[in-house]
Amino acid sequence: MTFVPANQGIEKLKPYQPGKPVSELERELGITNIVKLASNENPLGCSDQVKKAVAAELAEIGRYPDGGGFILKDQIQAQFGFGHQQITLGNGSNDLLEIFARAFVSEKDSVVYSQHAFAVYGLVTQAINAEALEVPAKGFAHDLDAMAAAVQANTKLIFIANPNNPTGTWFEEAEFDAFMQKVPAHVIVVLDEAYVEYYPENFNSLKFLAQYPNLIVSRTLSKCYGLAALRVGFALASVEVTDFLNRIRQPFNVNHLAMVAAVAALKDEAFIEKSRAVNKAGMAQLQAGLEQLGLSYVPSRANFILVDIQADPAQTFNDLLKQGVIVRPVGIASHLRVSIGTEAENAKFLAALAEVLALEVQA
Known part of the structure; x- marks a missing residue:
């Protein structure tokens, strides 16, 4: 059978890579209590x-x-x-x-x-x-x-x-x-x-x-x-x-x-108002936590924040996975994107990030 090539644009295309699912990390590392802050999902779920x-x-x-x-x-x-x-x-x-x-x-x-x-x-x-x-x-x-x-x-x-x-x-x-x-x-x-x-x-x-x-x-x-x-x-x-x-x-x-x-x-509308409130509180929590770790970030008007981790994103991403925290490398040098989660999820991310980067909270 003669091979029929795909359209030229398709031949060079690399599929979109979505955020890592919780179930996949559970299978790979056998860990539970995983926090997923990779896909900009609403931490409240739906109404x-x-x-x-x-x-x-x-x-x-x-x-x-x-x-x-x-x-x-x-x-x-x-x-x-x-x-x-x-x-x-x-x-x-x-x-x-x-x-x-x-x-x-x-x-x-x-x-x-x-x-x-x-x-x-x-x-x-x-x-x-x-x-x-x-x-x-x-x-x-x-x-x-x-x-x-x-x-x-x-x-x-x-x-x-x-x-x-x-x-x-x-x-x-x-x-x-x-x-x-x-x-x-x-x-x-x-x-x-x-x-x-x-x-x-x-x-x-x-x-x-x-x-x-x-x-x-x-x-x-x-x-x-x-x-x-x-x-x-x-x-x-x-x-x-x-x-x-x-x-x-x-x-x-x-x-x-x-x-x-x-x-x-x-x-x-009440659910949307609650979602906004949780997001703004979570954004403030992450910003304060990152500043205490001496890390900078890009000001955001979304439900995520782009953090300059001052390290290799791929390595840090993998190290965070071992801590049960899923974030997102986005192809920007020394940066990771982190979705806003619940107060407990945000706290777990900050603690895990401090551990994998060997950072201490600044006074």
């Missing part, structure tokens, strides 16, 4: 209202979901003020990022994104075999002026994240508005807001959608809403852009239980 809503719908597992996602789109419309024709549902925001690229980018085109940004931007670009224009970061943040200047004649798409993963950096509304005014109207701008719920006072992206028809705002319910296992996200955009996205979206890409859970999660 009790979500659990009740999903339990009530278990009898429907044998049926296909509503391919149009009516109940979830209805809740998004009620909450955010955008009609069904401006909503695209996704199997998490990763699914949406791929849909955006497939809808608007060919192998003859280029995609702009920042250094130190979400790894999936580069992966979806390479999968299409498009040209990747990675713009050097400004410190650890997006350099929006440089990104606008990097746009070429064949540029079709720009990925930006606010707050950014894995650095936690952010930009303000005035900076974004100035950036959008520089971007040609035919270039699609994807504003990835996976962590926006943690500091909603920081940025209101939705007001820009009417002003900029080439803007897509992408959100997920995996983080603050605590639905990571169910994989559900949504995008808001103009009617014209949304029409193209839904032409290639798989009809059942969001399952019924995920939609039911998402509706309940969006309604439970």
